[in-house]
Amino acid sequence: MKELLQIKKIIALLLTIVFCYLAIMGKVTAEQYLTVFSLVIAFYFGQSTARQAVKEKVTQNL
Template sequence: MRQRLERLLCVKSLVTIALTVVFCRLAVTGAVSAQQFLTIFTVVISFYFGTQVERRLAGG
């Protein structure tokens, strides 16, 4: 459990969570369109999960 929490608190995870929160807020307030939100969110989440898979395949 502690190791999982440590992984969650790494810089990459914090940036991903922060971007998600910010863009959700911008979408709710109407500052960005749904299409812009979807594009940005897809890139961020794809990068995050892509690096997680890459790390597992590399054995790290």
């Protein structure tokens, strides 16, 4: 499971770097960049929040 979490972080970081590069080079518009970047960040933080909520629920049940 830890390996999968690391892979998600690497993918999110690489995607961010690539889209930053493409935006700087003028290959994508600011709107396209914002859409993709927002989805990646929302997914990443959504997963983190969900995992934290599950951990807290398990801890409360013990």
